[in-house]
Amino acid sequence: MAAQQQTVHDRLLRKNNRSAEKIERKGKLIVYGCASIIILATISITLFLMTKGLQAFVVNGVNPISFLTGLDWNPTRSEANGGPVYGALPFIFGSFAVTILSALVAAPLGVGAAIYMIEIAPSWGRRILQPVIELLVGIPSVVYGFIGLTVVVPFVRQYVGGQGFGLLAGTIVLSVMILPTVTSIATDALRSLPNGLRESSLALGATRWQTIRRVLLPAAWPMLLTAIVLGMARAFGEALAVQMVIGNARTIADSLTDPTATLTTIITLNMGHTVQGSVDNNVLWSLGLILLVMSYIFIIIIRFLSSRRSF
Structure with missing residues (x-):
């Protein structure tokens, strides 16, 4: 009787093991399939943009040096x-x-907000500030552009000078747009620091501000830089909001109040007015290729900074 029960138990155990192995294989298949789709999509987009972006130079004979350095x-x-x-x-x-100007504005504000949320604010302060940051993330870019068009541009025109449309208006709009990104990642960076750092610094007689400035910020500096670079990556690729306030002039701005244009604004303004395969269409794809290359450069910088994390 005992031998028979042992046999039944062994059969059930083998059956459960086979079932678990099947579930594990299915799980691996799903995970590897998702990863493969992402890799294939990335490779496909890169090859497509390279093929389209290089046609202006290979097929149409556009000089790449003149294209990258020309002012007209x-x-x-x-x-x-x-x-x-x-x-x-x-x-x-x-x-x-x-991009750089908006990062210069958003970086200190975002890092300062993160320091306040993690190190200074009481619980009710975090409960107020966190939803505000999340609300800014959820606002569509067209709304930022419309607010910039109706509020920022008239303000710049009246109190700063110029027509209102220009580099300054674009910087203000983009600074608000990337502020939630910088703040969220900076908050996570400060929250991930071990409590032992704070306790050790305070135990040695340092004040709270000395602890923040000389202990916490240096320890979290690689992740804080990552937050800033991620914000810059979003600012570099933003199109609609910037297009509505920057003026879209095909010249280099001599001052903050002068209108100018970005790669994304020129692509969105002109792509619908070109014929597929024409020189005008191909050079716009070349601008898109420049955007892709810059995105990869931002990603490489982020990976490098992340690898330097101490914690």
């Missing part, structure tokens, strides 16, 4: 006047200018 963008110029010219430097400069 005039696709409609007649052949009698020398033909169309494609100089993308004003748009590259505009993208970098508005």
Whole structure:
């Protein structure tokens, strides 16, 4: 009788093991399938943009040096006047200018808000500030652009100067847009620090501000830089909100109040007015390729900074 019960038990055990192995294989298949789809999508987008973006240079004969360093963008110029010219430097400069300026504004505000939430604010302060940050994340970019168009642009025109449309208005709008990204990641970075750092610093007689400035911020610095770079990556690729307030002039801005344009604004403004396969269409794809390359550079910087984390 005991031997028979042992046999039944062994059969049930083998059956359960086989069932568990099947579930594990299915789980691995689903996970590997999802990962493969993401990898294939990334490779496909990269190859597609490279194929489309290089046609302007390979097929249409556009000089890549002149394209990257030229100051004049005039696709409609007649052949009698020398033909169309494609100089993308004003748009590259505009993208970098508005990205860097918005990061300079949003970085101290975002890191300061994170310090307040984690190290200073009482529980009710966190309960108020956290929903505000989440609300800013959920606002569509077109709403930011419309607010910038109706509030920021008139304010700049009246109190700063110029037409209101320009680099300053784009910087203000983008700063608000990337502020939640910087704040959220900076908050996670400070929250992930071991409590032993705070306790050891306070035990040695340091004040709260000395602990924040000389212990916590240096320890979390790689992740704080990651937050700033992620915010810059979003700012670099933003199109609609910037397009509504920056002026979309095909020149390099001489001051903060001058209108200019970015890579994304030129692509969105002109892509619908070009013919597939034409030179004008291909050079817009080349601008998109520049955006992709810059996105990869931002990702590499983020990976490098993340690898330097101490905790």
